[in-house]
Amino acid sequence: MNPKSVIACDIGGTKTLTALIDIEGKILFKERHPTPKQSAEQIVELVSARISKLPGSQGIDKRSILGVGIGVAGTVDMENGLVVSSPHLPFKNTPLKQMIGDSLKLPVLIDNDATLAALGEQKFGIAKGIHNMVMMTIGTGIGGGIIIKGEIYRGTTGGAGEIGHMVIDVNGPEDDCGARGCLEALASGDAIGEMAGGISGEQVAQSAGKGDQNALRVLKRAGKSLGAGLANLVNIFDPEMIVLGGGVMIDDKIIIEEAKRVVAETALKPNRDTVRIVISELGEDAGLLGAAALVIEKVNGER
Numbered sequence: 001m002n003p004k005s006v007i008a009c010d011i012g013g014t015k016t017l018t019a020l021i022d023i024e025g026k027i028l029f030k031e032r033h034p035t036p037k038q039s040a041e042q043i044v045e046l047v048s049a050r051i052s053k054l055p056g057s058q059g060i061d062k063r064s065i066l067g068v069g070i071g072v073a074g075t076v077d078m079e080n081g082l083v084v085s086s087p088h089l090p091f092k093n094t095p096l097k098q099m100i101g102d103s104l105k106l107p108v109l110i111d112n113d114a115t116l117a118a119l120g121e122q123k124f125g126i127a128k129g130i131h132n133m134v135m136m137t138i139g140t141g142i143g144g145g146i147i148i149k150g151e152i153y154r155g156t157t158g159g160a161g162e163i164g165h166m167v168i169d170v171n172g173p174e175d176d177c178g179a180r181g182c183l184e185a186l187a188s189g190d191a192i193g194e195m196a197g198g199i200s201g202e203q204v205a206q207s208a209g210k211g212d213q214n215a216l217r218v219l220k221r222a223g224k225s226l227g228a229g230l231a232n233l234v235n236i237f238d239p240e241m242i243v244l245g246g247g248v249m250i251d252d253k254i255i256i257e258e259a260k261r262v263v264a265e266t267a268l269k270p271n272r273d274t275v276r277i278v279i280s281e282l283g284e285d286a287g288l289l290g291a292a293a294l295v296i297e298k299v300n301g302e303r
């Protein structure tokens with residue numbers, strides 16, 4: 001009999017990652033595919049096919065798989081296995097858990113991708129052993145996850161952790177969420193590109209690297225907004241650690257330095273003196289490892 005392992009899947013706006021992970025959090029195999037954009041059925045087809053092939057392709061007996069954990073970029077009703085909505089994917093009240101689980105005969109759990117990234121860092125990454133932490137994922141958009149006393153904080157309806165939509169500037173640019181000047185509209189990769197005149201966030205970072213003054217100004221402005229958001233988190237949650245992850249912008253020192261400066265100057269004491277603001281250790285694997293942790297926790301809980 002093989003040692004137990006878990007299948008994890010991270011369905012993002014551009015790519016879908018699928019992996020086999022052992023119960024110690026070691027990634028045994030990982031693959032990536034572009035996420036189909038046409039319909040939910042296409043995504044289900046891709047994910048189901050990968051999940052059913054994965055164990056066999058790695059010489060692992062399917063019977064040793066504990067279950068499947070899936071992270072989705074969107075609002076997830078975990079209890080009912082629904083993806084309520086998603087800004088970048090064709091999901092609308094989609095019963096994803098049932099659609100994927102039906103053909104597999106394996107337990108399937110789904111959750112928001114950023115929430116799972118938080119869990120991944122807390123179980124297997126830089127926040128291992130930390131009980132109070134907040135994760136912020138900065139990519140095309142901004143997502144988040146909150147862990148309090150070692151457990152994911154989900155709020156009343158499961159919608160907690162939407163850090164990207166906290167309002168920083170009520171007179172700021174409008175976001176898809178309907179608010180003006182939320183963090184996502186001011187500091188996400190898309191927002192940075194927009195501020196620089198309609199290029200991509202990556203291009204802005206490259207130009208800044210070459211000393212382009214406008215790009216540098218844009219990144220500093222984004223860093224300032226990010227810092228205001230982080231200071232709010234520090235004041236409200238008094239976390240031991242805030243982990244920044246996701247996307248290319250996180251490699252941008254200008255944004256991070258500016259954000260840390262704002263936190264040091266404006267967040268309240270003693271919170272600001274104890275919090276550690278760090279960069280994700282797991283990178284793009286955080287969501288996968290969180291998805292694995294979710295399955296492992298559930299199976300252990302049922303024993």
Ligand SMILES: [Zn+2]
Pocket residue numbers: 164165175176177178179182183184185
């Ligand atoms: Zn928003």
